[in-house]
Amino acid sequence: MEPFTTHTGLVATLNRANVDTDQIIPKQFLKSIKRTGFGPSAFFDWRYDEKANPDPSFELNHPRFDGRSILVTRNNFGCGSSREHAVWALHQDGYNVIVAPRIGEGDAEVPGFADIFRNNSFKNGLLTIELTNCQVDEIMDLVEANEGLTATADLPNQELVLHVEGAEKRYGFEIDPGIKNQLVQGLDDIDQSLKSVDAIDTFETKHDNQLAEVIL
Amino acid sequence: MGKTLFEKVWDRHVVKELDDGSSLLYIDRHLIHEVTSPQAFEGLRLTKRKVRRPDLSFATMDHNVPTDDGRLSIKDPIAKAQVDALIKNCDDFGVNLFGIGHDWQGIVHVIGPQLGITVPGLTIVCGDSHTSTHGAFGCIAFGIGTSEVEHVLVTQTLRQRKPKTMFVDFQGTLQPGVTSKDMILKLIGTIGTAGGTGYAMEYGGEAVRSLSMEARMTMCNMAIEGGARAGMIAPDQTTIDYVMAGDRPYAPKGSDLDRSIEMWKSLPTDPDAEFDRTVVIDASDIAPQVSWGTSPGMVIDVDKPIPQPGEVSHISAVDAENAYEYMGIKPGMKMTDIEIDTVFIGSCTNSRIEDLREAANVMKDRKKNDRVKLLVVPGSQEVRTQAESEGLDVIFKAAGAEWRWAGCSMCLAMNPDKLAPKERCASTSNRNFEGRQGKGGRTHLVSPTMAAAAAIEGRFVDIRTWA
Numbered sequence: 001m002e003p004f005t006t007h008t009g010l011v012a013t014l015n016r017a018n019v020d021t022d023q024i025i026p027k028q029f030l031k032s033i034k035r036t037g038f039g040p041s042a043f044f045d046w047r048y049d050e051k052a053n054p055d056p057s058f059e060l061n062h063p064r065f066d067g068r069s070i071l072v073t074r075n076n077f078g079c080g081s082s083r084e085h086a087v088w089a090l091h092q093d094g095y096n097v098i099v100a101p102r103i104g105e106g107d108a109e110v111p112g113f114a115d116i117f118r119n120n121s122f123k124n125g126l127l128t129i130e131l132t133n134c135q136v137d138e139i140m141d142l143v144e145a146n147e148g149l150t151a152t153a154d155l156p157n158q159e160l161v162l163h164v165e166g167a168e169k170r171y172g173f174e175i176d177p178g179i180k181n182q183l184v185q186g187l188d189d190i191d192q193s194l195k196s197v198d199a200i201d202t203f204e205t206k207h208d209n210q211l212a213e214v215i216l
Numbered sequence: 217m218g219k220t221l222f223e224k225v226w227d228r229h230v231v232k233e234l235d236d237g238s239s240l241l242y243i244d245r246h247l248i249h250e251v252t253s254p255q256a257f258e259g260l261r262l263t264k265r266k267v268r269r270p271d272l273s274f275a276t277m278d279h280n281v282p283t284d285d286g287r288l289s290i291k292d293p294i295a296k297a298q299v300d301a302l303i304k305n306c307d308d309f310g311v312n313l314f315g316i317g318h319d320w321q322g323i324v325h326v327i328g329p330q331l332g333i334t335v336p337g338l339t340i341v342c343g344d345s346h347t348s349t350h351g352a353f354g355c356i357a358f359g360i361g362t363s364e365v366e367h368v369l370v371t372q373t374l375r376q377r378k379p380k381t382m383f384v385d386f387q388g389t390l391q392p393g394v395t396s397k398d399m400i401l402k403l404i405g406t407i408g409t410a411g412g413t414g415y416a417m418e419y420g421g422e423a424v425r426s427l428s429m430e431a432r433m434t435m436c437n438m439a440i441e442g443g444a445r446a447g448m449i450a451p452d453q454t455t456i457d458y459v460m461a462g463d464r465p466y467a468p469k470g471s472d473l474d475r476s477i478e479m480w481k482s483l484p485t486d487p488d489a490e491f492d493r494t495v496v497i498d499a500s501d502i503a504p505q506v507s508w509g510t511s512p513g514m515v516i517d518v519d520k521p522i523p524q525p526g527e528v529s530h531i532s533a534v535d536a537e538n539a540y541e542y543m544g545i546k547p548g549m550k551m552t553d554i555e556i557d558t559v560f561i562g563s564c565t566n567s568r569i570e571d572l573r574e575a576a577n578v579m580k581d582r583k584k585n586d587r588v589k590l591l592v593v594p595g596s597q598e599v600r601t602q603a604e605s606e607g608l609d610v611i612f613k614a615a616g617a618e619w620r621w622a623g624c625s626m627c628l629a630m631n632p633d634k635l636a637p638k639e640r641c642a643s644t645s646n647r648n649f650e651g652r653q654g655k656g657g658r659t660h661l662v663s664p665t666m667a668a669a670a671a672i673e674g675r676f677v678d679i680r681t682w683a
Contacts, residue, residue, distance in 0.1 A: 017532060027628050030251050033255065079511075082344060082360060110410040110413070111410060116361065119364075199232045207228075
């Protein structure tokens with residue numbers, strides 16, 4: 001996996017909450033047996049009209065967002081199906097960073113990202129950043145007001161910097177240290193786990209294999 | 217302090233605690249289907265690796281397969297390529313495959329328990345979010361992405377961070393006509409689609425204890441719709457009876473079974489264990505549920521009006537407005553006034569023999585509404601065979617239903633079974649997102665009896681009071 005340290009790019013906004021993975025990559029594209037080629041199909045049903053032309057009413061199709069690589073959206077992004085194709089589609093469509101807010105408090109708190117999607121994103125070097133709702137409100141306003149606004153996601157320093165002319169805005173974010181290390185170093189999960197193969201061997205001999213043993 | 221069911225199963229499966237703070241968790245059963253596995257097997261070919269435990273790996277075809285009589289030859293070349301890839305991969309890597317035409321083929325989360333692959337106390341994963349279904353046996357079971365599928369194929373483990381735990385206590389007894397589908401829809405309607413994010417849920421209480429295994433599977437199936445990757449129910453005598461029933465080819469037998477039963481009985485949550493969060497639901501108050509919007513959290517009692525924007529705390533006004541427009545409904549409307557075009561009885565949520573019996577009971581000696589298209593799709597070939605031996609297919613066909621072969625079918629429209637734009641469907645599946653059942657399709661999630669009654673009437677009815 002490519003290491004992720006910093007990324008600077010144009011910021012685009014998708015001001016919708018609960019964007020599920022069926023929206024991010026509809027099921028007809030899951031028939032592919034490849035890991036590539038999903039980019040043009042990201043947000044397919046919103047992105048294209050009946051004649052397969054880009055739908056101008058879809059905010060991400062606006063010309064001001066051409067070349068964008070940082071997506072700012074709303075809470076619970078990536079909910080629904082576990083399809084990793086959703087991450088592949090976004091990444092291959094040019095997004096390297098996704099920013100979403102957690103909202104609410106206590107038992108009513110809703111995270112920025114759904115669990116399975118977030119987990120899948122780390123395996124592919126797609127950085128997900130969770131900020132507060134106020135911060136995302138602010139960023140959306142700044143993007144609206146400043147065409148061509150770029151930002152830098154700095155993973156080692158855990159900071160998202162919006163390059164507003166004359167007045168940079170900085171937003172600190174939290175990330176699990178283990179995940180951060182994995183992304184910064186571009187570590188492959190399987191390679192890492194194979195270093196523990198002795199432990200797996202030992203576990204298997206002790207684990208109640210009778211339950212695991214399936215003999216027909 | 218005592219341990220929860222989740223903690224007991226987790227602790228039994230930790231191979232090693234890793235430097236990054238996660239755990240390396242052993243995986244007892246790896247369920248595989250044609251959609252999320254091709255790239256994983258391709259990864260093995262590229263790195264010249266083998267499947268570590270082909271004996272613990274079980275594959276089937278369910279998402280892509282047609283469910284009509286012509287199903288043995290798939291017309292869609294891309295779908296066919298995916299199915300062929302699975303056949304080749306299983307052959308090359310020695311993985312058990314129950315493909316189209318095999319007696320044991322079916323929806324992956326239906327065949328696991330049927331075949332005795334799923335038994336209590338295991339860790340079970342699959343590249344499909346409804347893997348939570350197997351939690352009904354007291355298993356830690358959850359969905360994974362394709363990269364993790366590859367990781368399990370190579371190492372038979374997963375790197376996992378322990379989630380928080382939530383207990384949902386369903387107190388009291390259900391009203392007649394109310395099912396476990398209504399219980400889980402009610403829960404999601406209460407906590408929202410992200411209410412369980414970051415948690416492993418356990419369902420308990422009197423109403424859960426009274427459920428059959430198939431009814432429990434329906435509940436655990438939809439844990440992910442509430443945001444929780446895993447949803448579990450502690451094993452009890454009902455569970456043991458299920459595993460021992462009939463001849464489940466992969467279930468433990470003889471002295472192996474005796475030892476297993478002893479372990480299973482030790483799994484339920486200890487009385488002094490603590491959960492990070494507890495939710496209490498009055499089961500006796502649950503009415504038949506119908507989803508009105510474009511997420512499983514947008515759900516209402518059948519006899520209540522569609523809520524106003526902002527009326528439900530976990531649904532923003534914007535999301536509600538978008539949902540009304542997509543679904544062609546208005547706040548204040550009664551669900552019982554809403555007419556439907558199609559009824560789909562099937563999916564990993566509700567396609568087991570008990571679901572079909574309940575639906576058949578409603579449809580017996582009745583005919584569907586003329587306008588309605590009615591599809592009944594059994595969850596597996598075994599369910600289909602059993603349903604036919606009980607004459608259920610005769611009832612369905614006499615009512616005007618299309619009696620199909622096993623597969624995911626109209627749940628996600630990845631095969632020829634799909635809705636046309638604006639077509640309204642009463643569905644026993646698990647997701648009503650925009651376009652889920654076909655672009656522009658309008659999905660309403662309900663229980664099998666509610667779906668069957670809707671097919672007869674052509675609109676939603678309250679099954680409790682419907683003749």
